[in-house]
Amino acid sequence: MPETNQNPLSESKEKEQEGKSNTDTTSAPIQDKKQLDHRLEPSHNAPNFSNTPQPGQEPNLNQKNNKVQQTDQRLQTSRPYLKQISAGERVLKTEYNKTSKLQPPFRHMPSMRTSVRPGVKPIQRSKQAGRLQPSPQTKTDPPRISWAPSDNTLRSPIRDCSDHMLRGRSRSGVYMVTPDLRSSSFQVYCDMELDGGGWTLLQRRQDGRVSFNRTWVEYRAGFGVLDGGDFWLGNNKIHPLTRDRDMELRVELEDFQGVTGHAQYEYFRVASERLRYRLTVGGYSGTAGDALRFSKTYDHNNRAFTTPDRDNDRYPSGNCGAYYSSGWWFDACMAANLNGRYYTAGRYKGVRDGIFWGTWHNISSEYYPTNERQSFKSVRMMIRPKSFGSH
Numbered sequence: 001m002p003e004t005n006q007n008p009l010s011e012s013k014e015k016e017q018e019g020k021s022n023t024d025t026t027s028a029p030i031q032d033k034k035q036l037d038h039r040l041e042p043s044h045n046a047p048n049f050s051n052t053p054q055p056g057q058e059p060n061l062n063q064k065n066n067k068v069q070q071t072d073q074r075l076q077t078s079r080p081y082l083k084q085i086s087a088g089e090r091v092l093k094t095e096y097n098k099t100s101k102l103q104p105p106f107r108h109m110p111s112m113r114t115s116v117r118p119g120v121k122p123i124q125r126s127k128q129a130g131r132l133q134p135s136p137q138t139k140t141d142p143p144r145i146s147w148a149p150s151d152n153t154l155r156s157p158i159r160d161c162s163d164h165m166l167r168g169r170s171r172s173g174v175y176m177v178t179p180d181l182r183s184s185s186f187q188v189y190c191d192m193e194l195d196g197g198g199w200t201l202l203q204r205r206q207d208g209r210v211s212f213n214r215t216w217v218e219y220r221a222g223f224g225v226l227d228g229g230d231f232w233l234g235n236n237k238i239h240p241l242t243r244d245r246d247m248e249l250r251v252e253l254e255d256f257q258g259v260t261g262h263a264q265y266e267y268f269r270v271a272s273e274r275l276r277y278r279l280t281v282g283g284y285s286g287t288a289g290d291a292l293r294f295s296k297t298y299d300h301n302n303r304a305f306t307t308p309d310r311d312n313d314r315y316p317s318g319n320c321g322a323y324y325s326s327g328w329w330f331d332a333c334m335a336a337n338l339n340g341r342y343y344t345a346g347r348y349k350g351v352r353d354g355i356f357w358g359t360w361h362n363i364s365s366e367y368y369p370t371n372e373r374q375s376f377k378s379v380r381m382m383i384r385p386k387s388f389g390s391h
């Protein structure tokens with residue numbers, strides 16, 4: 001598609017002649033108003049959550065965690081003693097020989113009997129005491145609780161905002177999450193109200209006080225004001241949040257005329273830094289239009305992340321991130337850019353570097369006759385496990 005791919009170049013020329021040209025040579029092919037109108041019909045875009053499981057199907061992790069913690073504590077108490085049994089096997093046998101009244105050694109470990117729950121005891125017998133005198137029960141009675149440290153299922157941490165929600169925390173705000181035991185914990189902002197809550201925010205734009213014209217390192221770590229301000233959560237946090245579970249993405253938009261809309265995607269994943277934080281997204285529903293998968297020419301799915309100082313885009317003659325002052329999953333270049341500049345007046349001229357959603361209801365007429373573009377008043381990107389469903 002040489003024509004469309006050259007658009008940024010054309011716009012570069014336009015940038016040089018900023019204010020002189022009235023020609024709309026922006027990157028998004030939004031001339032086909034008929035197509036846009038079709039996408040925005042509510043009847044075609046109504047969200048359908050009927051197939052998603054209800055929250056009640058989730059296990060009560062809180063209870064499980066408590067049980068496991070209790071068990072672990074007891075085992076911690078008993079383990080050192082068990083080591084003594086193994087190491088002191090000879091001593092025990094000697095004691096036995098000396099004291100004829102004693103029963104077989106294993107039965108005379110009072111702490112074993114009192115400190116370990118019945119369901120756990122067979123494990124310890126088989127591992128530690130089996131060499132002494134295995135009981136027949138040891139072989140036939142499988143352990144009911146495993147205390148192996150690798151058992152992450154029972155010890156699962158609070159992975160994201162949906163886990164907080166399931167534990168009864170229903171107030172929106174900043175929470176600590178641990179996506180998995182391999183990654184570190186960090187803070188996120190949770191929306192516990194929208195469409196059943198449980199949303200982990202990846203991004204928020206609402207006042208323009210934070211610049212999104214940032215480097216690769218800054219987009220990797222995240223920046224901005226998590227609690228109540230504009231922010232980017234950080235690619236090195238978004239990746240683990242989407243790595244192990246199927247997540248859905250929700251984009252909330254409001255323009256300066258007070259018009260609101262949303263775009264929801266059934267699946268959303270951001271790969272590791274080694275894979276340049278490549279985006280996987282699809283399964284659109286909503287009212288704002290599918291700008292992330294606008295067309296074959298402008299498709300943000302399967303695109304690597306680009307920043308002004310790191311060109312991973314598909315535009316051969318320049319860096320889309322530098323051109324649009326943003327870090328984003330640029331194609332060549334974009335039909336959506338939610339990390340564009342925040343224009344506090346909402347309207348601006350020149351390069352289309354504002355917050356942009358190429359399927360917005362009036363986007364095709366924004367440029368004429370006022371010769372102005374429009375930005376957005378507020379934007380939020382948030383994710384939730386697909387299994388969480390909707391209330």
Ligand SMILES: [Ca+2]
Binds near residue numbers: 311313314315318319
């Ligand atoms: Ca490039």
